Amino acid sequence: MALDAPSTIIAVTDKTGVSLFVQAIVLLGAAVIFVPVFKKLGLGSVLGYLGAGVVIGLMPFTISDGEQLLHFAELGIVFLLFIVGLELKPSRLLALRREIFGFGFLQVVLSALVFGLLCYAIGYSWKLGTLIGLGLALSSTAFALQILEERNEINSGYGRKAFAIMLFQDIAIVPILAIIPFLVPDFLKGIVDAPQPSFDWLAAGKVTVVIGGLILIGRYFLNPLFRIIANTGAREMMIVVALFIVLGAAFATQAAGLSMALGAFLAGVMLADSAYRHELEANIEPFRGVLLGLFFMAVGLSLNVEVIFDNWITVLIAAPVVMIVKAAVMYAMLRAVRTSHNDALRIASLLPQVGEFAFVIFSTAVAAHTVSEELASIITAIVTMTMALTPFSVRLGERFLDAAAEDTMDEDFEGASGQVFVIGFGRFGQVVSQALLAQGIHATIIDHNAESIRNAATFGFRIFYGEGRRLDVLRAAGIANASIVAICGGGRERTNEIIRLIREHFPNVRLYVRSFDRSHTLELMDMEVDYQIREMFESALAMGRNVLDGLDVPQDRIDDIIEDLRKRDLKRLQLQQTKGLFAGADLAFRNMVTPEPLTAPQKKSVLLSEATAKVAEQTDTAKAADQQQKP
Missing domain, CATH: 3.40.50.720 (NAD(P)-binding Rossmann-like Domain)
Structure with a gap:
């Protein structure tokens, strides 16, 4: 029976008939080849994973269902947000409230407004323009944070502001999904089986209960649990508990209608003050790295080459236009709130792409009959193209930095490592x-x-x-x-x-x-x-x-x-x-014993017991006999 196990594993296939075992080998092999080459060329690992995904997608009889892989690989974003949350104490997160609800809110609203007006100008209805604008206003947390990590700039001044904007975008996905039913075209209402817009009090209650529950569990339950596990000495159980916490928090928020990444982030923030946070980060990091790389490969795989070929002019023009418009709006907004030229330019060149949540928004919009499948496919291709161009936009932005300006990193040692x-x-x-x-x-x-x-x-x-x-x-x-x-x-x-x-x-x-x-x-x-x-x-x-x-x-x-x-x-x-x-x-000083010459006793010895007296008498008799035998 044991000999048949390997062949059974290899025989497991997906709906395309390709062995899952073979798919894993293809993905790992492509990553091993492409990522080091792209890193060596100075293009970064993100483009390496993307390139590997595109090439695999073009190969026949390998992996054709990139979207299914993309859903699984989104766990990489979940783990990434958990690790980011571990670096942010609740007090530090509270200190960032101005950037989160100020810069983040302005960026989403202004970008959505500009994109919505452009869509309206080219003939789309205001409802469709609003939906497209909101979808394009969001940026990719996975791409941006990966680039910041590679450059070791997450804790820099501009890195924290960029993260605050991305965090608000992750929060904004909830109301955006909630308003999609309100954007169904008027001529379709009552004709198609689209969801009817209404406020769901039950859903709001779920959100409140889940968030409150995560806060209470993180505050009062997890540290004692980690202490018990640590005392057992079973290191593998620390890894199991870490995975359970991340995936459990992600599942809870998804069940409440929130994003999985937001749940993982909240779990990380609740553990930021824990004495076990470095151990948690070390245990989660390998899973985060592998799954995030798989996510980038899945993005490349999901690129619909046929749609690009059929609408190649639209895609090739729209992708850079979206990035330029978004970067310009972001730069102008940041400069208006007195951000330095260098920081504003860095953030604008880091976040001009459209994020992974756009896939969720437009697939939900198709199900709600708000967007046609053809238009959603074209937008998805544009979104993927903007992601692929992100490393180039970052490098292009660096060319326009003011070298003469003082470029300093803000000091913030709270929760960070010490001297x-x-x-x-x-x-x-x-x-x-x-x-x-x-x-x-x-x-x-x-x-x-x-x-x-x-x-x-x-x-x-x-x-x-x-x-x-x-x-x-x-x-x-x-x-x-x-x-x-x-x-x-x-x-x-x-x-x-x-x-x-x-x-x-x-x-x-x-x-x-x-x-x-x-x-x-x-x-x-x-x-x-x-x-x-x-x-x-x-x-x-x-x-x-x-x-x-x-x-x-x-x-x-x-x-x-x-x-x-x-x-x-x-x-x-x-x-x-x-x-x-x-x-x-x-x-070394030593206290050595030096022998002294023997001297005769000054006083007559005293016998202390009868036994001693008998022994002494026998000794004296033996000595007298020896003396008599001597000549």
Whole structure:
């Protein structure tokens, strides 16, 4: 039975008759070929995935149903929004309310108004023009955030404003879908079986309950759950729980009529204050990367080549026109609210494409008989084309930046990584952290012991759960932004593993390490850490200093002794590093026992018991006999 399992898996097919196993191999193989080539050419990974999807779509007998794959691959956007939510504390999200409901609202309304007027000018009705305008006003969260991530500019000033606009667009999808039934042409009302417009109080109640439920669960239930899972030591269960939370939140919001991405984002925001957020981010990141790449490939696959060929003039003209108009409206709006030229241009060149939610809007409009299938196909082709042109629009926008203007990144350290990265929060790490906090230095502290994290929280410390030997955890916690990493615990071998990992991937970070004994210190010196200290050395010197002080040794003499001991210890370490552990023994003070000449007892000995007396008497008798036998 076991031997038949592989053939059974390979035999599973979709409705086109192509094996799902073969489809997976084709998708992975195309990504392996195209993405590195496009990255090497400086075109970015997004275009690489798109190109791979287009080529696969043109190949016969491979994958023909790109739209079905697109629906599944939208999970990549869900995971992406969850990770973005993890980076935004509720307080920080509240601080962005002006950008979200100010810039975001203005962008959607102004863009929809301009596109609607253009559609009305070329002969469409005002209802159809309104729908098309609203659909074209939205941008692609997946494309824009991927580009920001590749450039490491999500936390820049313009990156935060761009994200705020995209977040409002994700929220706006709900009312846009709600008004589609109101936009059915008048001559079709009563003729076709279209949904009748009305306010659905039940749906509004569902939305309220779901959002409130997500907030309550995230606030009171998830942290205790993570603590229980962490205490079991089953790492794979942390991954399972992370997937369950993301997909569960996405399903809940979709069931309430909201987008799945919005639910995942809310779940991420609720966990942004959690000590486990770096662990969550590290566990979700691989799924996010694979599924988001699959989404871009699905966009390329869903490109209807026949529609483009039949309407190639319309598509080729309309796609760049849409992008230019949208970028111009966005730039003018941002400049009107006193955004700098460079930031306004960067945002305008980043968000001129039409987003993935346009597919949802126009497919819903077709079902509601608001848009014809032919027009929806042409618009879908235009939308896909604008996505494909996004990397080029970003590079084109960079040509018009004002190089003379000061280009700075806004500082916002809330929820971000610190200047110092502390690994291990045991007794040693707690003292180190105290010194940093006393100076007001922001430090990111991680520990893999759930009990330590819970105990630290009771004393006002905020530390994150994570294993320092995992590269993905270190990256998620922001080690790349740290100037010093202090490794304060975890055992000798674990410490060495962390050092090798950091030296390989983050060579510019300075390493300050706790050593566990003299031989470990020699290992650390060979590994060229920037600073190491034996955990007992300084405390032993402090004890010796106080003992001497208790014996009334002059303070100057004590200082000289302690300083001399430090110098001798350092010289011994330098000798031992080159000549072995037993070198430099003469540099250590020793209390050697020197034998003294034997002298006769001054007093007669006293026998303490009768047994002792008998033994002594027998000894004396034996000695007398020996003396008599001697000549």
